[in-house]
Amino acid sequence: MSDKNRCVVTGLGLICALGDNVEECWENAVNGISGIRDVTVINTDGCYAKKGAVNDTPDGDLSEENYDRSSLLCIKAAGEALKDAKISPESESGIGVIIGNCVGGAASIDSYYRAVKERGEENVSKEEILKMPASAIANNVSVHYGLKGVTANxxxxxxxxTISLSYACDLIRSGEAEVFLAGGSDAFTSLAFAGFHALHALDERPCSPFNRSSGITLGEGAGMLVIESYEHAVQRGARIYCEILGSGVSSDAHHITAPRPDGQGQMSAIRRAVADSGLKPQDIDYINAHGTGTAKNDEAEFLSLHTLFDCSDKLSVSSTKSMTGHCLGAAGSIEAVFTVKALENGIIPPTAGYTVEEKAALEEKAGKIDFVPNESRRKELSYAMSNSFAFGGNNASIIFSREHREIPARESDSPVYITGLGIVSSAADGSDSVKASLTAEDYKTHDIKMAFYRKLDRFSQLQLVSGVRALADAGFKADETNENDIGIIIGTSDGPMTEIVNFQKNVIDHGTNGGSAFSFPNTVYNAAGGYFSIFAGIKGYNVTVANGAQSGLQSVCYAHSVIRSKEESVMVAAGTDENTDVTEYLYGRYGVRTADLPYSEGKGFVLGEGSVSVVLESEEYANKHNSPKYAQIVSWGMAHSPKEYSDQRVDGDTLKKAIGDACKRAGLFLEQISFISGFGCGIKEIDQGELEVYRELFGVNKPLLSVKAATGDARAASASMALAQAAKVLHGDGDIVGKWYQITENGARESEAAEGEYALAVSCGAGGSCSAVIIKRV
Known part of the structure; x- marks a missing residue:
């Protein structure tokens, strides 16, 4: 592997119940000091469990902005990581930001609806709504530090x-940036506590992983790492903690909350990480385990560890969740910081909380593996692993190395094709809100039984139907011969906001002990991808990205990278967003739900919904299976401008960079683009900003396809739809969804349909991220 493909860690930042910075947290961890206490930040009246691991720092002391606590924790840890790396945002403004998260702005959803209930809507600022989506978190970090690199949540x-660290490395290796701030953040919320309480998954005592295994203890915090290319780190004289060798991501395709009992999904992620790193299982010296403390999770992980690592005589394993609690979306990155510190210092933090009798019982079942009970170990470490497993059956593993090691070549220049499309979409009808039609016949066509789809929320139903339609269109059916060759990337702006809000409102009305065990699993953003993988039997890569309306195109960029890096041969890239009474209220309250159509100089947009899934295949795989080819994905570009989530204007330089990068990668001149599939929605500032960039780059008269003119604005689904309809145009299909325009000196006028060899699909989202994808006729 060339030096430019090497990824190194140069900065660390951490805040959790163990302390406000890396050194304080590390010192407490190695001494086995727990941060688990009785919870006081939420009302636990009537709850059987009352423990939690909360950091006491008030929001205002984390950062001065009026952001959700998840963002504020992240900003605090990010600042420490940047300072530790001795890297200046002023001189390195191209730093990207990739953040992992679970509950988004759940604390703000709670406070907003409580305030509305107590004081009335008219006395609560509509700006509080912008604190709710997980899409805002990475953007808020980029705004605070003025960072202009690619962002994603x-x-x-x-x-x-853990996946955020993996994705940051992938982007560095693909040349997207030299430096990323990557990690995770989650706040302690009544939503998460009520949900796990409803599942009866909380421990009455401090959690005890690999020991009592009687439940989890929730925590909060943020862990951030500065990851950069080795060349860049050396050039600026950076102190290097360690190298990130490789990672693995997989899906159980088993159950929405419980892991596969046989541990096969977990072992798949671990095997992928080990192979990606050019190692063997016996090379691993230390694993920071997922180790949640629930019986099913601990049993599956215990089995996985023994199955894969009983060949080793030197492995140590510990769960730092025994001290930090389970910090959800931040857990993997917090544990990654501890793993890096273990490599640096040659000290393994313990699994805390064993009695003398429990230690004796552990020795009997542990075999050769040292689970480091109660007291830290001094040990020479070369290779360390951190594992994370999640709702939805998502598994991720990452490996850190103290020394450089040659690893297998990743990148392929093989062409990637669009081979299947699955579309579920609303249709504009002159009103300010439209919904997609899903009927019993839609489920019956794909043999989706009522016993399965009745468990799903609206967001997951939309994704499931579009996903299976896309697979059917591509002629792909997962079985034991190919179930690990296919993965999923889902992009969304708002995720399952309806389920989240309704769950939270129920908690507000009935108390923390009144959460619904049925609906709680559907409040996580990745539930849709989990259900889809379960039904379709997809066991490969599975990631959900929330980054505003452009997420549907960013998912395609991400999926293309996964194929080109040879992690999968087939990917389903999707954009999905719902429209319900909850979203109608939120967008209406914010004042942007109107009957205005694109390029009409309006004040809002028609609120739509949908899910559009696009199947991508490597050329080798497509040819081998004689897959249909709509178009070739030639290249893509992503860019970001740090601006407040409330700023609706299109940043012209950012959009031009995304388009320019895509053209540069493709080796194309701008005039070779035959037509654009755009993102204008009806808001004058957005539409004018978009058209100004097109005029500057392409001149006037360039054909422009608008899918939102026909479907309403379905946010991430519209971004995917823009690409899908462009592919159908190049393929010569006649049933195009959208309206054709021609760019003029002052706007855009309706025109005849276009055709050509190359098409450009573009989208920008709230918070300043833009994606551009170029496809070619085949």
Whole structure:
């Protein structure tokens, strides 16, 4: 592997119940000091469990902005990591930000609806709504530090923090940036506590992983790492903690909350990470385990560890959740910080909380593996692993190395094709809100039984139907021969906001002990991907990205990278967002739900919904299976401008960079683009900003396709739809969803349909991220 593909850790930041910084947290961890106490930040009246691991720092002392606590914790840890890396945002403004998260702005959802109930809507600022989405977190960090690199929020519940580190490395290796702030953040919320309480998954005592295994203890915090290319780190004279060798991501395809009892999904992620790192299982010296403290999770992980590592005589394993609690989307990155510190210092933090009798019982079942009970170990370490497993059956593993090691080549230049499309969409009808039609026949067509789909929330139902339609269109059916060759990337702006809000309102009305065990699993953003993988039998890569309306295109960029890095041969890239009474209220309250159509100089947009899934296949795989080809994905570009989530204007330079990067990667001149599939929605500032960039780059008269003119604004689904319809145009299909325009000196006018060889699909979202994808006729 060339030096430019090497990824190193140069800065660490941490805040959790063990302390406000890395050294304080590390000192407490190695001494086995627990941060678990009785919970006082939420009302636990009537709850059987009352323990939690909360950091006492008030919001205002974390950062001065009026953001959700998840963002504030992240900003605090990010600042420490940047300072530790001795890297200045002023001189390195191209730093990207990738954040893992589980519950998003749940604390703000709680405070907003409590305030509305107590004081009335008219006395609560509508700006509080912008604190709710997980999409805002990475952007808020970028705004605080003025960072202009690519951003994303990985929302794969408890595996999110680990996947964020993996994705940052992938982007560095693909040349997208030299430096990333990557990690995870989650606040302690009544939503999470009520949900796990309803599942009866909380421990009455401090959690005891690999020991009593009688439940979890929730925590909060943020862990952030500065990850950069080795070349960049050496060039600026950075102190290097360690190298990140490789990672693995997989899906159980088993159950929405429980792990596979045989541990096969977990072992798949671990095997992928080991192979990606050019190692063997016996090379690993230390594993910071997922170790939640629930019986099913601990049993599956215990089995996985013994199955894969009983060949080793030197492995140590510990769960720092025994001291930090389970910090959900931040867990993986917090544990990654501890793993890096263990490598640096040659000290393994313990699994706390064993009695003398429990230690004796552990020795009997541990075999060769040292689970480090109660007291830290001094040990020479070369390779260390951190594992995270999550709701939805998502698994992630990452490996850190103290020394450089040559690893297998990753990147392939093989072409990637669109081979299947699955579309569920609303249709604009002159009103300010439209919904997609899902009927019993839609489920019956794909043999989706009522016993399965009745468990799903609206967001997951939309994704499931579009996903299976796309697979059917591509002629792909997962079985034991290919179930690990296919993965999923889902992009969303708002995720399952309806389920989240309704769950939270129920807690507000009935108390923390009144949460619904039925609906809680559907409040995590990655539930839709989990249900889809379970039904379709997909056991490969599975990630959900929340980054505003452009997430549907960012998912395609991400999926393309996964194939080109040879992690999978087939990917389903999707954009999904729902429209319900909850979203109608939120967008209406914010004042942007109107009947205005794109390029009409309006004040809002028609609120729509949908899910659009696009199947991508490597050329080798597509040819081998004689898959249909709509178009070739030639290249993509992503860019970001740090601006407040409330700022609706399109940043022209950011959009131009995304388009320019895509053209540069493709080796194309701008004039070779035949038409654009755009993102104008009806808001004058957005539409004018978009058209100004097109005029500057392409001149006037360039054909422009608007899917939102036909479907309403379905946020991430519209971004995916823009690409899907462009692919259908290049393929020569006649049933195009959208309206054609021609760019003029002052706006855009309706025109005849276009055709050509190359199409450009573009989207920008709240918070300043833009994605551009170029496809070619085949």
């Amino acid at each position: 990985i929302v794969n519940a408890c595996a999110a923090g």
